[in-house]
Amino acid sequence: MAGLDELIEETGAHDCVECGKCTSVCPVARINPKFAPRLIVLRVLEGVSDSLSKDKDIWSCITCEMCNDMCPYEVNYSGFILGLRTRAIKAGNLPDCSQSGAVHTYQRLMTSGVKQNRLKWVTPEMKIKERGDVFYFTGCAVHLGALFSDKAGELKNTPANYVRILNAAGIEPVVSNDEVCCGHDLLWAGDEDSMLKLMDKNVEVIRKSGAKTVVFSCPECLRTFEIDYQDFLGDFDFELVHMSEFLLDLIDKGKLSFDSNGGKITYHDSCRLGRHLGIYDPPRDLISALGMELIEMQNNKEKAGCCGVNAFANCGEVSQKLQLDRLLEATATGADEMLTFCPKCVIHFNCLLKSPKLPVPHEKVKILVREFGNVLAEHLQKKGDR
Amino acid sequence: MNSFEPQIIAFCCNWCSYAGADLAGVSRYQYPPNARIIRVMCSGRVEPQFILRAFELGADGVLVAGCHIGDCHYISGNEKCQEKVKITSELLELLGIDRRRLRLEWISASEGAKFAETMRSFTEELKQLGPSPFKEVK
Numbered sequence: 001m002a003g004l005d006e007l008i009e010e011t012g013a014h015d016c017v018e019c020g021k022c023t024s025v026c027p028v029a030r031i032n033p034k035f036a037p038r039l040i041v042l043r044v045l046e047g048v049s050d051s052l053s054k055d056k057d058i059w060s061c062i063t064c065e066m067c068n069d070m071c072p073y074e075v076n077y078s079g080f081i082l083g084l085r086t087r088a089i090k091a092g093n094l095p096d097c098s099q100s101g102a103v104h105t106y107q108r109l110m111t112s113g114v115k116q117n118r119l120k121w122v123t124p125e126m127k128i129k130e131r132g133d134v135f136y137f138t139g140c141a142v143h144l145g146a147l148f149s150d151k152a153g154e155l156k157n158t159p160a161n162y163v164r165i166l167n168a169a170g171i172e173p174v175v176s177n178d179e180v181c182c183g184h185d186l187l188w189a190g191d192e193d194s195m196l197k198l199m200d201k202n203v204e205v206i207r208k209s210g211a212k213t214v215v216f217s218c219p220e221c222l223r224t225f226e227i228d229y230q231d232f233l234g235d236f237d238f239e240l241v242h243m244s245e246f247l248l249d250l251i252d253k254g255k256l257s258f259d260s261n262g263g264k265i266t267y268h269d270s271c272r273l274g275r276h277l278g279i280y281d282p283p284r285d286l287i288s289a290l291g292m293e294l295i296e297m298q299n300n301k302e303k304a305g306c307c308g309v310n311a312f313a314n315c316g317e318v319s320q321k322l323q324l325d326r327l328l329e330a331t332a333t334g335a336d337e338m339l340t341f342c343p344k345c346v347i348h349f350n351c352l353l354k355s356p357k358l359p360v361p362h363e364k365v366k367i368l369v370r371e372f373g374n375v376l377a378e379h380l381q382k383k384g385d386r
Numbered sequence: 387m388n389s390f391e392p393q394i395i396a397f398c399c400n401w402c403s404y405a406g407a408d409l410a411g412v413s414r415y416q417y418p419p420n421a422r423i424i425r426v427m428c429s430g431r432v433e434p435q436f437i438l439r440a441f442e443l444g445a446d447g448v449l450v451a452g453c454h455i456g457d458c459h460y461i462s463g464n465e466k467c468q469e470k471v472k473i474t475s476e477l478l479e480l481l482g483i484d485r486r487r488l489r490l491e492w493i494s495a496s497e498g499a500k501f502a503e504t505m506r507s508f509t510e511e512l513k514q515l516g517p518s519p520f521k522e523v524k
Contacts, residue, residue, distance in 0.1 A: 099433065099434065099435055100433050100435035100436075101435055101439075102433065102434045102435035102438055105435060105438040105439055105442055106438055106477055106481060108442065109438065109441065109442055109481050109520060110481065112519070112520055114481070114482045114483075114519040114520060115482050115519075116480065116481060116482040117479055117480055117481075117482050118480050118481075120479070120480065142480060143477060143480055146473050146476040146477045146480065147434060147473055147477055149473050149476075150469070
């Protein structure tokens with residue numbers, strides 16, 4: 001691994017002029033005044049403290065990239081934090097992972113190459129293929145739905161619902177039992193080595209399938225492929241597309257239609273899909289295609305609030321406050337449901353919503369937080385109905 | 387395969403199952419020495435991560451043992467345990483681990499014989515299943 005100098009160079013950290021704009025938008029700094037993105041950079045640049053082995057702030061960052069978006073000098077703070085994290089765990093500076101690290105352990109177990117049984121949700125009427133043009137990368141939704149069944153059990157149906165939607169549009173996607181976790185959470189918890197192992201497996205599986213297009217419903221998987229994998233491997237010869245863009249294209253071609261009885265919806269931009277990848281409009285257009293009314297929250301798109309936890313590390317008081325802020329914002333829209341593509345956002349919001357520790361009365365946050373595809377599938381129009 | 391001796395991690399609650407293991411000892415019941423017992427204050431303390439980590443470190447089987455439902459020292463810890471074991475077993479299956487490698491048993495302090503019998507049957511079952519698929523990798 002390259003040294004700190006190289007990391008400073010790559011992320012443009014030297015360009016930081018300490019203007020403090022990053023801190024002014026940082027959601028963590030708003031709640032914890034001792035935290036500031038620029039100070040993390042400053043401490044490393046000046047070498048005043050042994051940041052790598054001692055600085056716990058590098059784990060408090062929720063990597064939402066508000067700071068990157070705001071920085072006039074385009075310092076890549078999240079990239080800087082990521083680089084620090086991979087180096088920090090080697091220096092013995094570890095994150096406090098929620099669930100004692102169960103999420104990271106199950107993902108690490110996938111590096112082993114043991115034959116999985118991950119396609120239990122496939123039913124006989126679903127049309128899937130082993131080789132084909134379109135690969136649907138299902139991600140960890142089913143695993144997370146199992147582990148968090150009390151909070152977000154609905155996630156178990158997510159891949160099945162997307163396959164049904166794709167089938168309805170006449171697409172038979174490749175869905176593979178040999179697919180593994182993309183390694184996002186491991187990478188952001190500093191375990192780059194395990195992520196690289198998972199990356200090799202995934203790329204091999206996709207190459208074997210002969211796919212020209214890989215569709216992702218999970219924003220974290222897409223970000224990991226688009227940015228992190230291609231950083232290591234160079235540009236892929238297959239196309240990476242988000243489900244929202246892919247479905248919109250099918251709707252435009254008249255292959256897919258949805259029908260709902262109206263309803264009010266608000267949409268939560270997850271940081272990975274929004275600020276990291278810049279995909280803001282397709283999900284909104286999908287809501288219009290559903291025939292539902294979209295009511296924006298006060299902070300949306302580039303300014304969207306955060307679910308408060310990154311890579312299941314360091315969930316605490318700050319996370320809860322951020323979650324509560326966002327849920328109150330969502331409730332204020334008067335919508336019945338808040339949709340998002342990110343399964344992690346669904347889990348983290350529901351974790352607070354269903355917690356006995358919810359700091360406000362339950363009536364004050366009357367909103368359902370749901371994964372997009374599960375709602376789409378409810379309003380899917382079958383071919384015969386059209 | 388007959389020479390294979392499975393390694394079992396057994397989480398036993400302080401109030402019932404650990405005492406049950408003690409009783410099996412003082413009663414001199416014979417049972418295979420394959421399990422490493424970890425005492426926890428309540429079976430409800432056993433998180434999915436404890437079980438996953440045991441498999442990551444090369445365990446062939448994991449036993450979680452607690453008080454019978456209704457007898458929990460902390461009223462409902464074992465009900466929480468039941469839920470956690472259920473979701474962990476679901477996750478293990480997705481990962482490619484046979485569900486039989488994770489066992490949940492209710493063993494009271496007076497059931498020394500049941501403890502010994504559980505150990506015998508679990509060891510036997512794991513011998514038939516063979517080493518955990520994750521063993522080689524670690």
